[in-house]
Amino acid sequence: MKAAVIDRFGGPEEIYYTDIEKPVPGPDEVLVKNIYIGVGKPDYIMRSGICPFLEVKPPKLVVGNECAGIVEAVGSEVKGIEPGMHVCVNSGLGYGAYAEYIAVPQKFVTVFPDAFPLKYAPGFLNYMVAYALLNEIGRGTDGKSIYIYGAAGGVGTAVIQTALLQGIEVIASAGSQEKCDYIKSLGAHCVFNHKEQDAKEVIMDYTKGRGVDLIFDQLVGKRFASQFEYLADFGMIVIYNWLEGSPELDQLDTIIKQSSHASAVRSFSFHIYDDKPERLAKIRKICMDRIISGEIVPHFYMDLPLSEARKAHELMDGLKIMGKLILHVEEK
Known part of the structure; x- marks a missing residue:
């Protein structure tokens, strides 16, 4: 089968399209x-070699974390999933998706009804992340307003759409x-260019002068501490990625200095739901219903x-993407 793989960690230039062995599903x-x-x-995190939980290494390591398609076969221990079903895979492994076929444990597979457009499935996780950020991770704050930096990507788009649906004021840059x-x-209330303003x-x-209730930060890095300056009383900064590395200043010391504002910091990974199937199922159903009903319509870039997976990563690394970028498997 065809797949996009890397032989070593690095930039987009490491990705190439080749033939590899088709996987056989385990029990x-x-x-x-x-x-x-x-x-x-x-x-990007996997390809660059900075993924903390990646259990396999190059060569011929298949890139990719999420994909959607049709079930071809199931192992003897799989229950409730049958050949022909439409499904989405969030591999949970950090690799394997950029291929004509993928074999993964059942726990990483979501079955979609026929009413759900399969093209929306690869970006579906973004909406689950957005829901979790706003309704589970962000709890304990007033939740009346949010700020998201670098909001034009897949998760940023999903957060904006979800927040607006729930009546939350959105500031985005x-x-x-x-x-x-x-x-x-998309309808954000306040938008600005963070390179110019x-x-x-x-x-x-x-x-x-009030500040914002929730800040969603995917970068962290040296600009992290400055965000407390525009956080409202009882506000929270939620870290959901570390693309620019750790803060230069000690986080605990920074929080202590903000005690008079009761500020908080919380980190988040969707892997928190790996052993919480009931909570995950609730989030999945809410997000699925919103898309099927048309309350939320995913945006594609x-x-x-x-075969153009390398180009896709060049666009991603070049910060060109607005909404969700997807690949499709060419028909033979």
């Missing part, structure tokens, strides 16, 4: 014939006018053939 595994494949930050225009088109000045002016 508890589902074999899926892929149709669509999602491209996202977890793929991006690094280009094109991306700011895209975010405005100061976040504290914009946010404090917009909120009339581009649909490329699997």
